[in-house]
Amino acid sequence: MNSPNYKQPVSVLVLIHTPDLQVLLLERTDFADAWQCVTGSREGSEQLAETARREAGEETGLGRHEGKLRDWAYCSDFEIYERWRHRYAPGVTTNTEHVFSIEVAAPYVPQLSEREHRRFRWVPWQQAAEMVFSPSNAEAIRMLPQRLAS
Numbered sequence: 369m370n371s372p373n374y375k376q377p378v379s380v381l382v383l384i385h386t387p388d389l390q391v392l393l394l395e396r397t398d399f400a401d402a403w404q405c406v407t408g409s410r411e412g413s414e415q416l417a418e419t420a421r422r423e424a425g426e427e428t429g430l431g432r433h434e435g436k437l438r439d440w441a442y443c444s445d446f447e448i449y450e451r452w453r454h455r456y457a458p459g460v461t462t463n464t465e466h467v468f469s470i471e472v473a474a475p476y477v478p479q480l481s482e483r484e485h486r487r488f489r490w491v492p493w494q495q496a497a498e499m500v501f502s503p504s505n506a507e508a509i510r511m512l513p514q515r516l517a518s
């Protein structure tokens with residue numbers, strides 16, 4: 369019997385934004401009206417910056433060398449939503465999320481992964497922080513102006 373390929377409880381949150389702090393939000397296909405930034409779990413032993421670039425590419429079509437990637441050297445733990453716990457090994461209930469951002473020159477039309485997201489919106493950071501369903505997304509978005517100033 370093959371064991372399932374469980375997700376690692378280590379992930380990235382990637383805020384894609386413009387210089388004037390328009391933030392790209394994606395609506396999940398499996399959770400109506402649930403807006404979020406790019407997120408995803410580390411695969412294998414890849415470096416977290418690699419995970420951030422891979423996920424941005426998979427979820428939005430952003431090229432590996434497009435935009436300025438910043439590692440915030442910031443992470444937080446959160447309880448995995450019950451609806452998604454089956455993706456993790458039995459007993460895993462907490463995920464560690466590492467925050468990155470990618471600055472792009474201007475809003476673009478992303479190539480969405482149809483299995484993950486149904487719509488996108490570019491919105492000012494303040495509005496983005498109010499729209500996202502995840503508290504960790506909201507916290508990171510609210511930190512964006514301060515992070516870019518430093």
